[in-house]
Amino acid sequence: MRGIAKIVALTALTCLIGVAVADDQDTVDYRKHVMKSLGEQVGAIDMIVAKKAPPDAFAVHLKTIAIIASQAKVAFEANVPGGNSKPEVWSHWADFAKRLDAMTAAAAGLAKDADAAQAATVGPKVRTALDCEGCHTAYMVPPKS
Numbered sequence: 001m002r003g004i005a006k007i008v009a010l011t012a013l014t015c016l017i018g019v020a021v022a023d024d025q026d027t028v029d030y031r032k033h034v035m036k037s038l039g040e041q042v043g044a045i046d047m048i049v050a051k052k053a054p055p056d057a058f059a060v061h062l063k064t065i066a067i068i069a070s071q072a073k074v075a076f077e078a079n080v081p082g083g084n085s086k087p088e089v090w091s092h093w094a095d096f097a098k099r100l101d102a103m104t105a106a107a108a109g110l111a112k113d114a115d116a117a118q119a120a121t122v123g124p125k126v127r128t129a130l131d132c133e134g135c136h137t138a139y140m141v142p143p144k145s
Contacts, residue, residue, distance in 0.1 A: 024080045024082065025082070027075075027078050027080040027082075028080060028082035028083045028085075030075055031072075031075045031076060031083055031085070032083050032084075034068060034071055034072050034075045035072060037068050038065060038068050038069065038072060038132075041061050041064050041065045041068065042065065042126070042127065042130070042132065044057070044061050045058065045061050045062070045065075045123055045126050046123075048061070048119050048123060049119065049120065049123035049124055049126075054116075055116035055117075055119035055120075056116050058114055058115070058116055058118070058119040058122075058123065059111045059114040059115060059116075060111075062107050062108075062110050062111030062114055062126070063107070063108070063111040065103070065107040065111075065130065066103075066104050066105075066107035066108040066111060069100050069103040069104040069107060069130075070100070070104045072100055073097055073100040073101065073104075076089055076096065076100075084140050084141045084142075084143065085139065085140065085141070086138075086139050086140060086141055088138065088139055089139050092138075092139075095138075096135075096138075096139055099131060099134070099135045100135075102131065103130050103131065103132075103135075106129040106130055106131075107126075107129075107130060109129075110122055110125070110126060110129060
């Protein structure tokens with residue numbers, strides 16, 4: 001009877017470990033989707049600035065960035081290494097979170113008064129205001145080329 005109990009206990013433990021690994025991978029995958037969404041919105045703004053896309057949705061893209069940036073902070077709260085995230089995301093959490101808060105505020109602020117006519121003048125300031133590069137330098141492992 002003790003042998004069966006050990007087998008059941010080991011099986012249960014194995015299942016729990018499998019769930020934990022799946023949960024961690026799900027967390028990493030979710031973060032990747034959120035960050036990809038941010039990149040896609042910035043890419044759309046870049047196209048508008050380059051006059052390769054209509055400027056009508058300029059403010060909408062900025063509002064979307066503000067929403068996604070606030071969700072990115074939530075997506076990174078769990079200390080789950082993986083993806084392109086450096087360990088500094090969690091060891092310097094206060095700075096990382098502050099940067100995402102600043103991105104949220106900057107995008108919301110730019111969106112507040114932005115319209116299609118301002119896309120040409122406000123658009124080039126978006127990347128600087130959002131500080132994508134600064135954050136990526138500090139907290140992202142560069143993609144392998």
